Amino acid sequence: MRDILVGVSGASGMPLAACLLRLLAGMPGVRTHCVVSSGACAVLRAECGAGPEILTSCAHTVYQPDDLAAGPASGSWWRRNREPAAMLLVPCSMGTLGAVASGATRNLVQRAADVALKESLPLVLVTRESPLSAVHLRNMLALREAGAVIMPFSPGFYLRPQSLDAMLVQTCGRILDQIHLSHRLERWAGTTGHEDTP
Ligand SMILES: Cc1cc2nc3c(=O)[nH]c(=O)nc-3n(C[C@H](O)[C@H](O)[C@H](O)COP(=O)(O)O)c2cc1C
Structure with missing residues (x-):
């Protein structure tokens, strides 16, 4: 069993978090844990008209964001x-990014990311902000240098996604690739060099 903790902070992109949690729930050998910040709850209401349960219902274990004893x-x-x-x-707000980059963490989403870093364990931050200030960029560099993967939500159009869901699934595949979690989601393999290419 591999434990995957999905931290959801208050950036735009809640459908991506929902898609990721849904896919993880269907993967054998994976136990999904989830913590949703209070900032994320506000964005969830705005983007999905729903509460955190649309995310947490897919998880094996759910933690409260203020439970620093979890x-x-x-x-x-x-x-x-x-x-x-x-x-x-997923998604990672600039507030949470900054807290983790500085080490001054204030809730369980941020503290868990801080612990992943100090333990040299995989941490992927799917950021959502545009344009980026020099502060955002410096925080991203600090985290990259500390071992995290910074992955702005940046869908590829080369797979010609026919729907928003297809685009989200494709992005989830790329997120899972970063932690070497094997999956059968569609992947770009270039335009040449396939085995059936003459
Ligand atoms: C509808 C909505 C969308 C937001 N989108 C973003 C965003 O894309 N990126 C970001 O950094 N903050 C965004 N924010 C602001 C954060 O939610 C806010 O800074 C919050 O304090 C972050 O808290 P957290 O990082 O603890 O979850 C948004 C807020 C709302 C209400």
Whole structure:
């Protein structure tokens, strides 16, 4: 069993978080954990007209964002299994990005990301902001240098997605690639060099 913690913070992109949690729930060998910040609840209301349960209902374990005594707040939780846990922060607000970059974490989403970094475990931040200020860019660089993967939500049009859902699924596949979680979601393989290319 591999534990994957999905942290949801208050950036735009809640349908992406919902799609990711839905896909993870259907994956064998994966146990999904979820924590949704209070900022994310406000965005969820605006974007989906719903509460956090549309995300948390797909997770095996749900944590409260102010519960700093929860397992993911401690390094030992991350290493309790033979295969250590990984964290996907989807979507990642600039506020949460800045908190994790500075190490001054204030809720469980931020603290869990801080612990993933200090334990040198996989941490992927799917950021959502545009344009980016020098502060945002410096925070991103600090986190990249600390070992995190910064992955702006940037869908590829080369797979010719026919719907928003197709675009979200494609992005989820690329997020899962970052933590080496095998999946059968569609992937771009270039225009040449296929086995059936003459
Ligand atoms: C509808 C809505 C959309 C937002 N979109 C973004 C966004 O895309 N990126 C961002 O950094 N903040 C965005 N914000 C602002 C954050 O939600 C706000 O800074 C919040 O304090 C972040 O809290 P958190 O990082 O603890 O979840 C948005 C807020 C609302 C209400």
